Structures are given as structure tokens and as C-alpha cells.
Amino acid sequence: MKKLFLAVLVVILAVSFAVAAPKTYQWTGEVTEVKDDTVSVKKGKEIWQIARDKDTKISGDLKVGSKVTVEYTMKAVKIEGKADKKADKKEEKKK
Numbered sequence: 001m002k003k004l005f006l007a008v009l010v011v012i013l014a015v016s017f018a019v020a021a022p023k024t025y026q027w028t029g030e031v032t033e034v035k036d037d038t039v040s041v042k043k044g045k046e047i048w049q050i051a052r053d054k055d056t057k058i059s060g061d062l063k064v065g066s067k068v069t070v071e072y073t074m075k076a077v078k079i080e081g082k083a084d085k086k087a088d089k090k091e092e093k094k095k
Contacts, residue, residue: 028069034062041070 027050029043039062040049050070062068 022073022075024071024073026069026071029067031062031064031066031068034064039068039070041068 027041027043027048029041029048031039032042032047033040033049037053038049038051040047042048048070050072060066060068
């Protein structure tokens with residue numbers, strides 16, 4: 001009985017972590033530049049420069065000219081709220 005309870009608990013925790021994880025995306029193309037902290041990948045006419053760090057997992061050859069698939073998540077660096085000018089004008093008219 002305890003093993004069943006423990007198994008159910010593990011499954012619930014695994015599902016909750018999977019749901020909480022940010023969505024991942026992929027970009028596939030040819031490497032145009034490799035630096036210590038970035039890699040540039042060209043697909044069609046677009047070139048994306050993607051940041052990387054010590055935690056980035058690299059398998060295979062990462063060199064200029066090689067074809068790669070980059071898996072990434074979107075992460076906000078800064079979010080700045082802006083005042084809603086229309087709402088401010090409506091408030092002024094009410095007064």
C-alpha cells in the first residue's frame with residue numbers, strides 16, 4: 001500500500017513540474033558564428049543570435065557551417081509597465 005501511495009505521489013509531482021516548465025521552441029539552421037557566450041544560426045534569410053552559458057548542453061559538432069537544432073525557452077530580461085493613456089484620459093473626464 002505504501003509503495004502504491006509513493007508511486008502515485010511521484011507521478012503527481014512529475015506532472016506538476018512538467019506543467020510548470022516554460023514552453024520550449026526549436027530553431028534549425030546553419031551555424032554562422034560561434035562565440036563563448038553566443039551562437040548564430042541562419043535559416044533562410046534570417047540569422048538568430050542565441051545566448052548560451054556553462055549550463056547549455058551541446059552534443060555533436062558546434063562549428064561554423066554545421067547544421068544544428070537549437071532548443072530554447074523565452075525568458076524575459078526586463079518588463080516595464082506603461083501607463084494606459086486612454087484610461088488616464090477617461091479618469092480625467094470623469095473628474
